Amino acid sequence: MSVTRRTARIVAALVVASGPFVLGAPASAAGGSGTNCTETQVGDEIIWNCESVDEGHEETGPGGGGPVEPPCDLRDGYDELCIDEDACWMNDPAAVQDPEELRDTPKPSEDSYVVYVSCIRPNGDTYDRWYWSDDVPTITIEDRIRAAMGSLRLPTIEATFNPPGRTLVNLPTWWWAEGAPTGEIRGTEALGMVGIAIPRGLSVTPGDGTASFSCPMVVTKSDVCSYQYRRAGSYTATMSIVYDVQFSMNGQIIDASQIPAELRSVTVDDSTTVTVREVQTKVTRVD
């Protein structure tokens, strides 16, 4: 092991001790449909990597406001998590379970195993380190949950109403989220954790000053979710899909009490302008 690496490990320990692991958003799928497979190089290994490409639906990070911006520049294969400003990847468990570096460190418990973390600093310097799994203080269940949340890619939605273009006063205006998936959405695994988003339903804020109202999950043209505007005008209506989020690790659903309140649900929304016109009936003749 080089001197450079030993020095780097000490710095890494300080960094790890001072800040939590934060997950970065993986690159969004881009263009086309189906699966995109490419030959890529990881270190000196040549592998094939496939990712699904969902045509017509961009993906977004939790909150619906675009991808979650990680606090580090995830690049060059260091694309799993951030330790402060350092981009990192990790093997949990590590490939090497008896690294020389840990031979003088007693195994904390019978169930302990070795974890490997490799990082790159903003200036391009790299470092890596093996830990006993019990001795990685910053990788808590919450860290894993936050990492999994960042890997949960939710499709953007398109607030759609009928009649299209403009509607009329007192006419039931139908609302739906065109093309949105109705089933659960699973994120990719991050730090061993997987986020699962389950759509709870739609919420529509008509934009005319009235309160929002809730509807079942409607993704095609239907009268299930309707609203009648009472006055003519141009309104900015907002549609939201609320997802309840669960987290799974090793096939086991994590108890909700371990999930930070702000991560138990995610909302994706879209706004659209609704023009409402008033139709007056003029009686010209009575028989």
Add this chain to the structure above:
Amino acid sequence: MVDIHGGPRRIVALACAVALALTLAACGGDDDPTPGPSEPTTAAPVDEATEAFEDYWAVYVQMANSGEISPRGFDGVADGVFLETVLKALTEQADSGVVRVGEPDFGDFSTTVTDGTASSVVCRDDSQWGAKHDGELIEKSVSQTPRPRPYVGTLELRGDRWVVTNVELAEGIACP
């Protein structure tokens, strides 16, 4: 630039001859029977180191083809930080739903041994080592055109066993 041609035994024999000549020259006129630091390579260590490198590739290919990635598979075969990158690569590939089909074609292994360290170079041709995603062959993963890449492995003798401690793409070596 080094071209890899011919069998490994021939290259090893040449290396041995050079090493022996250098050793003898360095020790000329010295009656001390203690061997020099670069003891001549003998066939047995070269064969053993080569087999260890072949074993490493066998495990690598087996994992890639099965999609079942287990760090334990490399126990006693490979060790070191490079293995973490190998595990990451294999895991990424498997996690994306890809398994490899067929086998890579390995050329002749060229191995040299110095004391307890060995270096083995081999050209790996992946043109017939395809990839499947969700059971379907990725067409562009196979080719009729050979595309060999040179890999150099570093091995250490631990006890009576050679262990791969690093594998990297070799620079300055052209595969046939």
